[in-house]
Amino acid sequence: MTVSSGGLEARGLVREFTTKDGSVRRAVDDVTLVVRPGELVSVLGPNGAGKTTTVKMLTGLLLPTAGQVLIDGHDVVRDRRRAALACGFSLGGDTGLYPRLTAAQNLEFFGLMYGLRGSRLARRTRELLDEVDLGDRSGDLVGSFSRGMKQRLHLARALLHEPSVLILDEPSAGLDPQSAATMRALVARLTGEGRSILLTTHDMREAEELSRRIVLMKDGRVHVESTAGELRLNAANRLGHVVNAVFSAAEAPEGVQDCPGVLRVERDGSAVTLRVTDGAAAVQWLLAAFPGQTTSVAVTPPTLEEVFLDMVAAS
Ligand SMILES: Nc1ncnc2c1ncn2[C@@H]1O[C@H](COP(=O)(O)OP(=O)(O)OP(=O)(O)O)[C@@H](O)[C@H]1O
Numbered sequence: 001m002t003v004s005s006g007g008l009e010a011r012g013l014v015r016e017f018t019t020k021d022g023s024v025r026r027a028v029d030d031v032t033l034v035v036r037p038g039e040l041v042s043v044l045g046p047n048g049a050g051k052t053t054t055v056k057m058l059t060g061l062l063l064p065t066a067g068q069v070l071i072d073g074h075d076v077v078r079d080r081r082r083a084a085l086a087c088g089f090s091l092g093g094d095t096g097l098y099p100r101l102t103a104a105q106n107l108e109f110f111g112l113m114y115g116l117r118g119s120r121l122a123r124r125t126r127e128l129l130d131e132v133d134l135g136d137r138s139g140d141l142v143g144s145f146s147r148g149m150k151q152r153l154h155l156a157r158a159l160l161h162e163p164s165v166l167i168l169d170e171p172s173a174g175l176d177p178q179s180a181a182t183m184r185a186l187v188a189r190l191t192g193e194g195r196s197i198l199l200t201t202h203d204m205r206e207a208e209e210l211s212r213r214i215v216l217m218k219d220g221r222v223h224v225e226s227t228a229g230e231l232r233l234n235a236a237n238r239l240g241h242v243v244n245a246v247f248s249a250a251e252a253p254e255g256v257q258d259c260p261g262v263l264r265v266e267r268d269g270s271a272v273t274l275r276v277t278d279g280a281a282a283v284q285w286l287l288a289a290f291p292g293q294t295t296s297v298a299v300t301p302p303t304l305e306e307v308f309l310d311m312v313a314a315s
Contacts, residue, residue, distance in 0.1 A: 006072050007196035008035040008058065008087075008165045013067035015053050027053045029220040031067070035196040037164065040187070042207035043200045045217030046312045051200045054217070055169050058198065059089045071165050085114075088158035089167040096154065099143030103134055103153055106142055107160060114161040128156040132186060148179030155186065166190060168199040172206060184209060204304040214304070216311055223311055228304050236301040239310060241279030245286055246271045246295040253293065259285050270295075 015028040028050040035041045045051050056062035058069050060076040060083060069076040072086035090096075097106055107125040116124055129138045132152035137145070142153065151171060158166060171187060172180040184206055191197050191210070201207050207214050208228040216223045216231075224231065240263050247253065252272040257265045261277035276282040279299035286297060302310075 006164065007037050007039070008033070008167075008198055009070040010034075010054075010058055011068050013054060013057055013069070014065045015050075015057060015062065016065045027220050028057070028064075031217070031220070031222055033058075033198065033215060033222070035165070035198050037196050038191065038194045039212050040191040040197040040199065040210050041213045041215060042211040043198065043215045043217060044202070044204070044207055044308060045200075045223075049217040050220040051217055052169065053220075055089075055091070055167055055198075055200060058167055059087065059091075060084065085161060086163055087165045087167065088161065088163035089169070090151075090154040090158040090171060091169045096157070097142050097150060100141060102139050102141055103129060103145070104138040106153065107156060110157050111160050116160065124160060128159055131159070132156045133182065146179075148175045148182070151175060151179075151183060152186070155183075159190075164195055166195050166197045168197065170200055170202065172201070172203060180206070204308060208304050216308065218311060231307050232301040232304060235307040235310060236279070239302040239306055240275050240277050241282070242300045242302075243274045243276055243279055243282045243286070243297065244271065244300070245274070245297045247290065247293050248295050249293065253290055255289060256286070258289075 010031065010033045013028055013031040014026065017025050017027055019025055031050070031054055033041065043051050043054070053062065057064045058076070060080055063077065071083040074083040074086060076083040098109065101109065104125050107128060108121055111121045111124060129135045132155055134149060134152055134156070137149065142150065145153065155171065168187065172183045175183060180203070187197065187199065187210055199210070211228065213225060214228050214231060215225045245252070247270045250270055252267055252270055256272050256274065259274055259276060259282050261282060262274055263277065264275040266273040274282060283297050283299060286294060
């Protein structure tokens with residue numbers, strides 16, 4: 001018997017594909033993911049890591065070769081209907097919306113499929129269009145929408161039946177910075193409402209800003225899973241810290257490159273950026289070597305992007 005406390009639980013997911021030459025390719029290999037209510041988990045990984053295949057199994061679009069997915073306690077394969085009612089998903093792109101219908105007509109159509117009718121359907125359509133900032137475009141044909149507007153409408157569609165679990169595949173892919181920020185704000189608001197949200201993204205900033213936990217996938221497996229802060233701090237042992245120092249003189253002193261454990265030095269007038277093996281030791285050394293000359297010193301662990309690139313590069 002499987003015990004679930006709600007949210008999304010995927011255990012031991014495996015998906016194999018048989019290629020044209022008859023060989024078997026394992027695209028997803030023993031993936032376990034848990035997203036509790038009120039939690040947002042981001043799945044990151046290089047192209048081909050198995051993210052989309054995983055998402056398709058989570059949403060019931062693809063049968064797993066092995067493993068189980070529970071949405072709010074309902075098995076996606078054996079109890080498909082209840083799992084579907086508890087889960088909304090947005091896979092983005094141009095599929096899944098009707099370009100010759102208006103935004104409101106699209107939502108009404110999908111709402112009918114979820115059993116919404118009459119005034120309840122009309123109210124839900126209005127509420128959702130407002131929620132995704134498309135209230136003033138409800139009567140416009142979706143074919144005339146920008147990519148960002150379509151992505152937001154996808155999100156509204158996913159929310160029609162008020163699911164407790166939301167799966168978003170690259171919700172801000174291809175959006176300009178302003179539209180991406182609007183999307184992030186929307187997703188943050190939805191997490192605050194107590195939903196379990198799983199999103200895949202290639203945007204490290206998005207992952208760091210929105211997620212409680214980050215799952216890094218590689219070669220079909222979960223490579224590492226942690227908070228962004230922990231991932232960055234742990235990587236500092238391998239990748240070093242960045243120390244940004246600003247000096248009171250117009251030019252940073254010549255001797256900064258003698259800092260112990262220094263890997264790289266970049267100068268810009270009175271400011272200097274050092275990549276060092278030990279951030280705390282470097283700060284102590286700078287303050288002692290140049291007494292009274294530093295205006296500010298700050299240590300930062302590697303960025304999430306550096307952690308990601310390090311993971312991808314490691315064999
Ligand atoms: N229908 C299929 N038949 C054969 N191989 C497949 C099929 N779908 C996916 N794969 C393979 O499974 C692996 C994982 O693909 P998947 O699309 O899940 O990766 P991804 O992490 O989503 O990549 P991206 O970031 O590019 O979207 C790849 O090697 C891909 O070629």
